[in-house]
Amino acid sequence: MRDFLLVYGIFAMYYVIVINTIYFGIIMFSFRKITRIMKETFYSKYEFLSGSKHMPPISILVPAFNEELTIKENVQSLLALHYPAHEVIVVNDGSGDNTSKVLIDEFRLNYYKPTPVEQNTLSTAEVRGVYYNPEFPNLYLIDKENGGKADSLNAGINFSHYSLVSSIDADSLLENDALIRIARKYMENPEEYVAIGGNVRIANGCRISNGMVQKVRLPKKLLPMLQTVEYIKAFLGGRIGWSDINGLIIVSGAFGVFRKDYIIKVGGYRGGYPGEDMNIIIKLHRYMLDHNLPYQIDFCPDAVCWTQAPDTFKILGSQRKRWGRGNLKNMLELGTRMFMRPRYKVMGWLTIPYNIIFETLSPYFRITGFLALVGYSLIDMTGWKIVAVFMLINVLYGTLLGLGSLLIEELAFRRFPRIRDYFKMVLYTILMFFGYRQLGILWRFMGHIQFFRKNNSWGTMTRTSWNEDEEKEEAA
Amino acid sequence: MTETRMNSSIIQSFKHFLHYYQASNLPCGLIIAHAALDQKGIHSLITHLEKEEPATAFQVNYDTEHHILGLLLDDCDLGYTHFYALHVKDFLEEKDRLMGEMVVGNFPENSDHAEQMLSRMINEMMIEQTNKQEIRVFDNETIQKTDKKSVLIVDHDNSIVHLLTNYLQRKGYIVHAATDGKHGLEQYQNLLPDLVITEINLSGIGGYQFINQIKNIDKQTKGHSEIMVLTNKQLEEDIKRTFEYGAAEYITKPFSLIELEARIKRLVEVTE
Numbered sequence: 001m002r003d004f005l006l007v008y009g010i011f012a013m014y015y016v017i018v019i020n021t022i023y024f025g026i027i028m029f030s031f032r033k034i035t036r037i038m039k040e041t042f043y044s045k046y047e048f049l050s051g052s053k054h055m056p057p058i059s060i061l062v063p064a065f066n067e068e069l070t071i072k073e074n075v076q077s078l079l080a081l082h083y084p085a086h087e088v089i090v091v092n093d094g095s096g097d098n099t100s101k102v103l104i105d106e107f108r109l110n111y112y113k114p115t116p117v118e119q120n121t122l123s124t125a126e127v128r129g130v131y132y133n134p135e136f137p138n139l140y141l142i143d144k145e146n147g148g149k150a151d152s153l154n155a156g157i158n159f160s161h162y163s164l165v166s167s168i169d170a171d172s173l174l175e176n177d178a179l180i181r182i183a184r185k186y187m188e189n190p191e192e193y194v195a196i197g198g199n200v201r202i203a204n205g206c207r208i209s210n211g212m213v214q215k216v217r218l219p220k221k222l223l224p225m226l227q228t229v230e231y232i233k234a235f236l237g238g239r240i241g242w243s244d245i246n247g248l249i250i251v252s253g254a255f256g257v258f259r260k261d262y263i264i265k266v267g268g269y270r271g272g273y274p275g276e277d278m279n280i281i282i283k284l285h286r287y288m289l290d291h292n293l294p295y296q297i298d299f300c301p302d303a304v305c306w307t308q309a310p311d312t313f314k315i316l317g318s319q320r321k322r323w324g325r326g327n328l329k330n331m332l333e334l335g336t337r338m339f340m341r342p343r344y345k346v347m348g349w350l351t352i353p354y355n356i357i358f359e360t361l362s363p364y365f366r367i368t369g370f371l372a373l374v375g376y377s378l379i380d381m382t383g384w385k386i387v388a389v390f391m392l393i394n395v396l397y398g399t400l401l402g403l404g405s406l407l408i409e410e411l412a413f414r415r416f417p418r419i420r421d422y423f424k425m426v427l428y429t430i431l432m433f434f435g436y437r438q439l440g441i442l443w444r445f446m447g448h449i450q451f452f453r454k455n456n457s458w459g460t461m462t463r464t465s466w467n468e469d470e471e472k473e474e475a476a
Numbered sequence: 477m478t479e480t481r482m483n484s485s486i487i488q489s490f491k492h493f494l495h496y497y498q499a500s501n502l503p504c505g506l507i508i509a510h511a512a513l514d515q516k517g518i519h520s521l522i523t524h525l526e527k528e529e530p531a532t533a534f535q536v537n538y539d540t541e542h543h544i545l546g547l548l549l550d551d552c553d554l555g556y557t558h559f560y561a562l563h564v565k566d567f568l569e570e571k572d573r574l575m576g577e578m579v580v581g582n583f584p585e586n587s588d589h590a591e592q593m594l595s596r597m598i599n600e601m602m603i604e605q606t607n608k609q610e611i612r613v614f615d616n617e618t619i620q621k622t623d624k625k626s627v628l629i630v631d632h633d634n635s636i637v638h639l640l641t642n643y644l645q646r647k648g649y650i651v652h653a654a655t656d657g658k659h660g661l662e663q664y665q666n667l668l669p670d671l672v673i674t675e676i677n678l679s680g681i682g683g684y685q686f687i688n689q690i691k692n693i694d695k696q697t698k699g700h701s702e703i704m705v706l707t708n709k710q711l712e713e714d715i716k717r718t719f720e721y722g723a724a725e726y727i728t729k730p731f732s733l734i735e736l737e738a739r740i741k742r743l744v745e746v747t748e
Contacts, residue, residue, distance in 0.1 A: 047633065050677055051708035051728065080657070080682035084711050135688070137717070176632075176679055210658055210680030 012369020029241035059160035063152035077211030094146030150269035197251030237405030253277035255305035275326020324447020402429035486546035505557030510576030581614035
């Protein structure tokens with residue numbers, strides 16, 4: 001019994017080391033790619049491009065469910081994006097609050113009957129009406145029955161006029177030049193880019209006014225701070241590297257640009273479960289590889305979207321459980337069919353196996369492994385050294401990866417003006433391994449339990465108005 | 477000299493009050509005087525006024541940089557404001573502190589925009605500094621008669637703002653600038669410049685909304701400003717839309733300063 005616990009515990013530790021080693025490889029790819037990205041973006045004239053005739057028009061889809069607090073500022077800042085030709089399509093997903101009314105009043109929108117659904121479109125819940133005002137020719141509001149986020153995106157895709165669509169969360173803010181940066185990337189190879197993701201950063205703590213982040217600051221609260229470090233690691237350390245080998249498995253739902261024709265070809269967004277943003281990307285990979293089409297799914301780290309991170313354990317937990325459920329569903333539904341299939345190249349050999357073995361299944365290995373080690377050291381107190389050494393290696397390795405990601409941030413972006421912000425981030429990179437990571441794994445596990453018990457709600461999410469800071473300022 | 481005029485501390489300190497009067501549609505009187513006062517002088521002025529007209533609530537601010545005394549009277553008509561100004565004048569003359577003219581104005585009798593009226597009153601006083609020690613009633617039209625043209629530049633790009641500000645100032649225009657749409661509108665409301673040069677790519681509110689709001693303000697105040705669009709946007713669709721919204725010129729970046737100035741001249745000088 002004792003030996004079994006030790007062997008299993010050590011196996012689990014090696015498992016963690018392998019994860020970190022793969023991640024280390026990915027970060028190396030990130031470093032390789034970031035130098036190229038820096039050169040590209042440094043010599044591009046985005047201001048000039050923002051008025052160019054040669055930029056493709058983009059339809060921005062904003063699915064909105066109970067967003068009355070933030071929707072007005074959001075739409076205003078989306079309409080003011082620096083881009084030659086774009087339309088903003090807000091899809092009200094049967095909100096119970098005044099989401100529609102706020103917009104109708106603000107922009108004096110008029111009701112129009114929905115046009116009957118045409119052939120070759122995606123099926124969605126019933127559209128109740130379209131609202132429009134010729135004074136704001138780039139703004140549409142679609143009012144439809146509740147059908148979930150994926151359903152709203154599909155309805156937006158059906159309605160959109162342009163061949164590129166961009167999905168944006170109603171609670172996030174795009175930087176003025178975010179769209180033009182992604183579009184420039186797209187124009188490098190319009191034939192092959194089927195999806196490009198933007199960088200998501202955490203706005204808690206930043207000063208926001210006029211629908212723009214004015215001053216970049218780190219969050220003051222613990223949870224958003226940990227998430228800031230986590231996002232930097234995931235986006236800069238992870239996604240840049242994955243995109244370098246064309247193995248990106250997700251384009252964040254908060255901000256991404258897609259070729260509409262291919263989204264329709266793969267059947268649009270899948271409803272019913274969370275994780276529709278990962279789902280669509282896996283489907284795109286599969287479709288392109290099945291049909292032997294050259295393609296690329298890329299990540300554009302300089303196109304930034306700011307989002308509000310949950311700052312309570314309850315809401316963060318519900319978000320992470322949702323992610324856990326979505327991830328499990330995607331892996332069961334799509335992952336298993338691509339697992340180790342040579343036809344799917346990087347996806348089949350690396351991305352999917354990595355995600356199944358080291359992401360989806362990780363709670364099981366980690367939790368049992370941890371219990372085994374604890375059990376072992378209880379039985380044999382002299383064995384604690386092995387346990388401690390492994391734990392230390394785990395933390396050091398993880399910290400190294402975190403530092404690598406911070407280095408990319410510092411090299412290429414330097415969004416945080418104060419030096420002490422970097423020290424603070426380094427501190428939290430280490431702190432992350434004492435409690436936060438373990439909690440994340442637990443939440444994912446609980447998400448899986450929810451999945452098997454068929455609990456499929458979206459969970460709670462609260463919003464605070466973006467204007468909070470602004471109002472305080474005015475009062476001062 | 478004239479470029480700094482918006483920074484008068486009187487405007488800053490009365491801003492919120494005027495906002496309040498305007499929003500709740502309550503009458504108020506404004507008196508400004510070109511006078512040299514120190515802390516003690518202001519103090520004795522206040523006691524003097526409290527003795528003479530105890531029933532009236534008032535606010536005092538003194539702009540030490542430009543030597544302007546500003547008084548805001550609560551709930552009174554133009555006649556009373558003028559009467560009150562006589563008290564102030566008496567006091568200042570007695571102490572030999574009055575350096576030039578005094579201007580009185582009343583909301584809503586002289587102007588339907590209280591804040592705008594104050595900044596114009598101060599502007600006038602600083603542009604035409606006379607030695608006549610008289611009380612003059614603010615005339616809403618007078619500002620149009622000054623021959624210096626004023627320009628408001630709205631662009632998110634600081635280097636463009638700097639370049640244009642320096643260039644146009646040297647050419648004899650009075651230049652104001654804002655870097656986003658919301659700020660631009662505020663400035664417009666207070667200044668009513670002869671010409672607005674704006675980018676379409678703005679933050680806060682977009683360029684089209686900005687132009688639209690300017691036109692709305694113009695309708696309310698029966699004023700008129702020419703709008704020139706100076707933008708990165710090169711699409712025909714944008715050009716068409718801009719003219720539909722009522723802009724008079726459309727220039728795309730990169731642009732030539734000579735051409736820009738020629739077009740500005742044509743707009744603001746021919747329309748007289």
